[in-house]
Amino acid sequence: MPGGDFHPVLFFIVAFWILACGLGVVLFRKIIYSAVAMIFCFLGVAFAYALLNAALVAIIQVLVYVGAISIVVMFAIMLTEAQHGRYGLFFNRQTVFAAPLAVAGALVVAAAIVSSGVAGVGDVSLNLSLREVSKLIFNYYVLPFELVSLVLLAAMVGAILLARQEGGERR
Amino acid sequence: MTALEWWLALSIMLFCIGAFGVLARRNVILIVMSLELMLNAVNIALVAIANFRTGSPGAGIMFSLFIITLAAAEVAIGLAIVVANYRTHRTVQADSFSEMKG
Numbered sequence: 072m073p074g075g076d077f078h079p080v081l082f083f084i085v086a087f088w089i090l091a092c093g094l095g096v097v098l099f100r101k102i103i104y105s106a107v108a109m110i111f112c113f114l115g116v117a118f119a120y121a122l123l124n125a126a127l128v129a130i131i132q133v134l135v136y137v138g139a140i141s142i143v144v145m146f147a148i149m150l151t152e153a154q155h156g157r158y159g160l161f162f163n164r165q166t167v168f169a170a171p172l173a174v175a176g177a178l179v180v181a182a183a184i185v186s187s188g189v190a191g192v193g194d195v196s197l198n199l200s201l202r203e204v205s206k207l208i209f210n211y212y213v214l215p216f217e218l219v220s221l222v223l224l225a226a227m228v229g230a231i232l233l234a235r236q237e238g239g240e241r242r
Numbered sequence: 243m244t245a246l247e248w249w250l251a252l253s254i255m256l257f258c259i260g261a262f263g264v265l266a267r268r269n270v271i272l273i274v275m276s277l278e279l280m281l282n283a284v285n286i287a288l289v290a291i292a293n294f295r296t297g298s299p300g301a302g303i304m305f306s307l308f309i310i311t312l313a314a315a316e317v318a319i320g321l322a323i324v325v326a327n328y329r330t331h332r333t334v335q336a337d338s339f340s341e342m343k344g
Contacts, residue, residue: 077245086252093256093279097263102272109275116282123249123293128285128306135310140278140317147271147321151328169265173258180254184247199300207300208307215304219311226315233322 081122089115102148110141127204249290257283268335270327274320281313 092115095108113136120129199207208216256279263276285306292302324334331338 077248082245082248082252086248089252090255090259093259096272096275096279097259097267102269105272105275109278112279113282116286119249119252119286120289123286123289125289125293125303125306128289128303128310131307131310132285135314136278136282140314143317143321144271144275147274147324150325151271151334166266169262172265173262176261177254177258180257181251184250184254199303204300204303207304212304215308219308223311223315226319230318230322233319234325 078122085115085118085122088112089119102152106141106144106148109144110137113137113141125199127199127201244294246290246294249294250287253283253287253290255283256280256286268337270324270334270336270339271321273336274317274324277320278313278317281309285309 089112092108092112096105096112099105099108113132117129117132117137120126120132260276260279260283263279264273267273267276288302288306288309290302292300292306327339328334
């Protein structure tokens with residue numbers, strides 16, 4: 072695909088999918104419905120990456136988000152959702168302020184983008200291949216890469232430590 | 243509107259949906275999920291800019307890959323905290339975290 076071309080029909084399908092599923096995440100009353108909507112939203116984002124000529128990011132999105140993060144969220148829901156059948160008051164009292172604040176934030180960022188002209192430049196595409204991405208990772212970005220691996224290790228140990236049953240004798 | 247502006251508009255809308263979820267929901271797991279939506283929105287913006295702008299090739303792709311990795315770590319830690327809090331408080335509502343304040 073020559074880079075930078077824009078398929079309006081595909082874009083609007085994907086955008087509608089992502090936004091509908093995102094609204095579903097925020098607005099569904101039962102959290103398990105929200106989790107399913109979140110999984111479909113992540114899939115839609117993977118399609119968006121594919122439309123943007125970023126096949127590697129799309130694949131990693133499916134692997135990490137759809138595969139791993141969704142499972143972790145599902146497990147957390149199953150471990151905690153003994154809600155005793157009480158689903159009332161699922162919005163907190165800040166909703167009155169949160170909705171206008173979110174819309175106002177969107178408008179401010181949109182105005183900033185339009186006025187800065189960052190998006191005005193035409194349609195060029197880089198279309199990096201996997202070989203070029205791997206060269207970048209292991210040459211220019213090797214220090215962040217190693218740091219990220221350290222962070223992942225620390226997060227893994229920390230997650231196990233936090234979620235472990237405290238006081239192993241009373242199990 | 244150029245193509246990049248359409249993609250950035252999608253990113254902004256998804257980001258603000260996530261921000262609304264973070265601000266307005268009471269369930270902590272749902273707050274974590276809304277945070278993931280916001281991170282995905284940022285990734286869409288990064289990949290779109292990497293696709294449509296020249297200069298510093300691959301920076302957007304790299305940043306989005308690192309953000310995905312850190313999001314995985316963040317979800318693991320955050321949900322571990324939620325589960326640990328659930329053990330002591332028997333709830334996942336955000337109000338129950340108020341005991342943490344000094």
